[in-house]
Amino acid sequence: MKIKRIKKHIPLLALFGIVLFLLPPMAARAGGMSSGDDPRTMTFDPIVFQPPKAERRILSNGMIVYLMEDHELPLIDLQITIRTGDIYEPANKIGLASLTGSVMRSGGNRSHSSEKLDEILDQIAARMSVGIGSTSGSASLNTLKKDFDFGLKLLTETLIFPVFEEDKLNIAKNRALEGIRRRNDRASGIATREFFKQLYGTDNPYARESTVETINAITRDDLIAFHQKYFVPNNMMLGVTGDFDLDEMIKKLEKTFAGWEKKPVDFPKVATVSERKKGAVYKINKAISQTQVRIGHLGIKQDNPDFYALSIMNDILGAGGLTSRLFQDIRTRQGLAYSVGSAFRPGKLERGFFLAYGATRAEKTLQAMTTIIQHIGEIREGLVSDEELKRAKEAFLNSFIFSFSSPAQIVGRQISLEYYGLPGDFLEQYRANVEKVTKDDILRVAKKYLHPDRLIVVAVGDESLFDKPLSALGQVEEIVLTP
Amino acid sequence: MKKWIFIAITIIVTPFAAFAQSLADRVIEHTLSNGLRILMVERHQVPTISFQIMYRVGGVNEVNGNTGIAHLYEHMAFKGTEKIGTTNYAEEKKILAKIEEINNNIIQEKRKGIHADDKRLSALEAQREKRQEEARQYVIPNELAEIYDRNGAVGFNASTGKDFTNYIVSFPANRLPLWIAMESDRMAHPVMREFYKERDVVMEERRRSVETNPGGKLYETFLATAFAAHPYGNPTLGWPSDEQNLSATQTAEFFKIYYGPSNTVISMVGDFKADEVIPQLEEAFGKIPSAPIPPRVITEEPPQRGEKRAEVEDEANARLMIGYHKPNLHHADDAVFDVIDSLLSMGRTARLYKKLVIEKKIAVSVSSRSGTPGARFSNLFTFSATPRAPHTTQESEAAIYEEIERLISEGPTKEELQKVITNMDASLIRSLRSNSGLASQLAYFETVAGDWRYTLRNRDAIAKVTAEDVKRVARTYFKKKNRTVVTLVQTESPLIVQGGSP
Numbered sequence: 001m002k003i004k005r006i007k008k009h010i011p012l013l014a015l016f017g018i019v020l021f022l023l024p025p026m027a028a029r030a031g032g033m034s035s036g037d038d039p040r041t042m043t044f045d046p047i048v049f050q051p052p053k054a055e056r057r058i059l060s061n062g063m064i065v066y067l068m069e070d071h072e073l074p075l076i077d078l079q080i081t082i083r084t085g086d087i088y089e090p091a092n093k094i095g096l097a098s099l100t101g102s103v104m105r106s107g108g109n110r111s112h113s114s115e116k117l118d119e120i121l122d123q124i125a126a127r128m129s130v131g132i133g134s135t136s137g138s139a140s141l142n143t144l145k146k147d148f149d150f151g152l153k154l155l156t157e158t159l160i161f162p163v164f165e166e167d168k169l170n171i172a173k174n175r176a177l178e179g180i181r182r183r184n185d186r187a188s189g190i191a192t193r194e195f196f197k198q199l200y201g202t203d204n205p206y207a208r209e210s211t212v213e214t215i216n217a218i219t220r221d222d223l224i225a226f227h228q229k230y231f232v233p234n235n236m237m238l239g240v241t242g243d244f245d246l247d248e249m250i251k252k253l254e255k256t257f258a259g260w261e262k263k264p265v266d267f268p269k270v271a272t273v274s275e276r277k278k279g280a281v282y283k284i285n286k287a288i289s290q291t292q293v294r295i296g297h298l299g300i301k302q303d304n305p306d307f308y309a310l311s312i313m314n315d316i317l318g319a320g321g322l323t324s325r326l327f328q329d330i331r332t333r334q335g336l337a338y339s340v341g342s343a344f345r346p347g348k349l350e351r352g353f354f355l356a357y358g359a360t361r362a363e364k365t366l367q368a369m370t371t372i373i374q375h376i377g378e379i380r381e382g383l384v385s386d387e388e389l390k391r392a393k394e395a396f397l398n399s400f401i402f403s404f405s406s407p408a409q410i411v412g413r414q415i416s417l418e419y420y421g422l423p424g425d426f427l428e429q430y431r432a433n434v435e436k437v438t439k440d441d442i443l444r445v446a447k448k449y450l451h452p453d454r455l456i457v458v459a460v461g462d463e464s465l466f467d468k469p470l471s472a473l474g475q476v477e478e479i480v481l482t483p
Numbered sequence: 484m485k486k487w488i489f490i491a492i493t494i495i496v497t498p499f500a501a502f503a504q505s506l507a508d509r510v511i512e513h514t515l516s517n518g519l520r521i522l523m524v525e526r527h528q529v530p531t532i533s534f535q536i537m538y539r540v541g542g543v544n545e546v547n548g549n550t551g552i553a554h555l556y557e558h559m560a561f562k563g564t565e566k567i568g569t570t571n572y573a574e575e576k577k578i579l580a581k582i583e584e585i586n587n588n589i590i591q592e593k594r595k596g597i598h599a600d601d602k603r604l605s606a607l608e609a610q611r612e613k614r615q616e617e618a619r620q621y622v623i624p625n626e627l628a629e630i631y632d633r634n635g636a637v638g639f640n641a642s643t644g645k646d647f648t649n650y651i652v653s654f655p656a657n658r659l660p661l662w663i664a665m666e667s668d669r670m671a672h673p674v675m676r677e678f679y680k681e682r683d684v685v686m687e688e689r690r691r692s693v694e695t696n697p698g699g700k701l702y703e704t705f706l707a708t709a710f711a712a713h714p715y716g717n718p719t720l721g722w723p724s725d726e727q728n729l730s731a732t733q734t735a736e737f738f739k740i741y742y743g744p745s746n747t748v749i750s751m752v753g754d755f756k757a758d759e760v761i762p763q764l765e766e767a768f769g770k771i772p773s774a775p776i777p778p779r780v781i782t783e784e785p786p787q788r789g790e791k792r793a794e795v796e797d798e799a800n801a802r803l804m805i806g807y808h809k810p811n812l813h814h815a816d817d818a819v820f821d822v823i824d825s826l827l828s829m830g831r832t833a834r835l836y837k838k839l840v841i842e843k844k845i846a847v848s849v850s851s852r853s854g855t856p857g858a859r860f861s862n863l864f865t866f867s868a869t870p871r872a873p874h875t876t877q878e879s880e881a882a883i884y885e886e887i888e889r890l891i892s893e894g895p896t897k898e899e900l901q902k903v904i905t906n907m908d909a910s911l912i913r914s915l916r917s918n919s920g921l922a923s924q925l926a927y928f929e930t931v932a933g934d935w936r937y938t939l940r941n942r943d944a945i946a947k948v949t950a951e952d953v954k955r956v957a958r959t960y961f962k963k964k965n966r967t968v969v970t971l972v973q974t975e976s977p978l979i980v981q982g983g984s985p
Contacts, residue, residue: 398635
């Protein structure tokens with residue numbers, strides 16, 4: 001749940017241009033302002049805005065539904081979250097969850113061959129997707145209003161009665177194999193992947209990777225079984241926003257899913273991660289002019305009460321756009337990197353992570369790495385400045401309004417909160433708690449949750465060009481990449 | 484089922500027409516006396532506003548020797564103004580002038596060529612570095628961004644393309660006066676602060692997105708091969724040797740020429756009242772003096788004399804790009820290319836995907852695009868493919884040519900043409916869902932086509948395209964002689980992956 005700097009849509013133009021910097025991943029009228037036109041001293045009243053709330057209902061088959069009307073455009077959006085994920089797939093079939101999701105969509109359903117289904121959807125300009133990620137599955141439908149009933153029927157058939165045509169499964173498997181073949185083509189991808197493997201453990205469900213063997217081991221029957229186990233109405237939540245009447249929509253959904261019966265789902269136990277008590281330095285040799293660096297360790301779960309202070313701490317350290325310490329020092333002052341920053345991402349089901357990242361010319365690798373590590377140390381050593389705290393808090397609080405930019409965003413968030421067992425008013429609590437964060441809180445959580453002695457350091461690059469050997473950071477272990 | 488689809492198709496035209504009309508009614512246009520164009524749409528659901536400032540300048544305005552300057556200026560636009568980002572501009576200015584003096588000496592020394600004195604050069608570079616350190620005492624780094632952050636800015640960023648440079652941000656609606664004060668200052672009084680450090684940052688950007696990025700390398704080589712004369716062939720990030728020699732003085736001059744009000748479009752969408760805002764914009768932006776019309780891009784790409792082929796060698800797996808020269812967006816055939824692009828690439832039923840991925844199973848992805856790398860000038864219709872081993876780029880290339888031949892001999896069916904317009908309408912409606920999406924559409928077409936209504940006119944032109952048009956255009960342009968083919972060739976295969984059905 002990243003609340004600041006929401007990137008809901010990639011603007012059309014981002015596709016054409018080169019951007020300045022990259023990120024990691026009812027109205028009330030305007031309030032008064034002070035006189036004068038100096039941007040530094042202008043002050044503004046807080047925005048008064050009562051965001052609309054989504055309506056929550058439960059269908060008779062146990063499906064939870066969130067709804068919100070929005071009549072500006074003749075569109076209807078439907079989003080579904082399914083409790084599943086690749087963390088539940090067996091270790092000898094890594095890739096099964098992802099294949100199940102993609103072939104549900106590509107492999108046809110009971111009433112339509114895959115070819116027919118694609119043809120119909122393209123003819124009515126509808127968009128339908130199904131996918132399964134690490135800790136959840138999703139499905140969506142976007143249609144013009146007039147095509148919604150028809151689109152809903154198609155989606156329902158796909159969710160309940162997918163066929164998993166053998167030919168489409170083969171195409172999907174071949175695609176996965178080609179992905180494996182290409183996974184070492186870019187240094188940035190290698191660095192991130194190897195970092196997480198070291199962090200969570202190569203065999204841990206949160207970091208393990210598919211291989212040629214695990215993909216080849218997957219059969220159509222595996223997909224059928226995976227689908228049948230998780231795609232039951234009591235195991236999913238549905239959100240719908242757009243140009244419809246709420247009561248009519250509920251009746252429609254009730255009727256559409258009427259025959260779909262509840263079934264208990266038995267979730268496999270997922271191995272928990274164990275913390276590595278010592279730091280380590282890993283090198284991956286690649287003959288490139290720029291070194292990719294990842295530095296970090298395990299973090300916290302989302303329900304940790306220190307999350308609020310940590311998120312402000314991390315904004316000051318490396319996530320606050322152009323004004324964070326890492327950006328200011330490594331990019332603006334030293335000109336060492338285009339991409340640099342940090343993430344302190346809480347985990348939903350498992351512990352999350354702290355990660356500082358950067359890419360710098362080979363000849364400056366150690367200078368950049370040492371500077372990053374130094375900043376991780378410094379924020380544990382002394383209080384942040386009043387200005388830093390003020391900036392980070394105000395940035396968060398004043399951009400809060402953008403958490404309510406669209407009904408689809410509001411409904412999607414409510415579903416996500418409920419899915420992960422977080423309170424429905426999480427965002428309001430978040431806001432209230434951020435307001436209370438002090439400099440002492442930041443120092444306390446930095447000391448408690450940043451561990452310079454446990455840093456996992458990964459560098460992908462050409463060590464022969466480095467300003468100093470990597471061993472300056474500790475004993476180095478080389479990772480030799482295998483497919 | 485058949486009947487149902489038929490109904491769906493016939494109904495769609497009407498809601499779109501109504502929608503297009505309602506959009507046209509909602510766009511408020513205003514031109515300041517200095518020529519600055521303003522486009523506004525009020526939308527009161529949420530108290531926020533999305534802003535775009537788009538300048539009709541980009542990579543296409545560069546020539547050999549200064550490539551990368553438009554993009555480097557874009558970075559400088561975040562360094563503040565004479566007021567923002569400094570504790571004492573009067574003093575800072577003196578040091579900045581000294582830095583330029585030293586840099587000018589470096590330039591003069593380098594002009595001596597083989598007689599240039601390396602010792603003197605390194606001494607001068609050390610002096611420049613020292614002066615930069617000295618200038619830093621007056622700098623408040625990233626103050627502009629800090630003020631925006633504190634006020635709840637979201638999506639504060641910028642991008643440079645071949646045809647345009649775009650500055651974007653969204654604010655809580657009551658920050659409108661802040662945006663006006665800051666942006667009018669930024670437009671009138673930029674300062675080339677921390678210039679030589681930022682040039683290093685841009686070199687890192689190049690290493691990241693080109694030198695260590697196989698796709699970036701392929702694209703850069705592809706454009707440089709396809710265009711022998713026109714500046715579309717230069718990388719927007721600049722050639723490294725040009726980039727490393729750009730000066731702050733030169734960049735400030737580039738700003739003066741291309742960032743004048745008549746070369747600028749502002750678009751804003753969100754919770755404001757246009758009649759209240761216009762006088763404020765008049766007051767702040769209207770003061771900026773008008774500037775002469777910037778030089779036009781004179782160079783035209785001469786007709787190609789034969790197929791061009793090139794290779795990029797890399798450790799990474801193979802990829803393919805093909806391009807055909809075509810006219811710009813004002814040409815009558817442009818809408819036909821849009822239709823061809825949709826027929827070939829839109830959705831899962833697109834011709835290329837069906838043929839290469841589903842039927843022949845020789846690629847994992849394939850797509851086309853009309854308007855590479857820009858639209859204002861004659862450009863390219865391009866194809867990209869990622870083959871699936873053991874299949875080669877040659878096989879993908881041959882299959883793409885088969886599809887082109889099929890386009891020429893058979894043309895599209897009525898159903899296919901209907902599908903194109905249906906999807907075009909739907910994606911236009913979808914693109915307007917967010918304030919920033921609408922603001923960027925308006926600014927883009929106003930800047931690049933000279934009129935935001937182009938998007939509606941083009942839609943109507945697309946609706947009129949016939950199967951004969953498609954055949955004619957494909958036959959005319961998709962000729963071997965007019966073609967550029969570049970492949971990413973894997974020089975060594977350090978990692979062998981077995982398996983998968985051939």
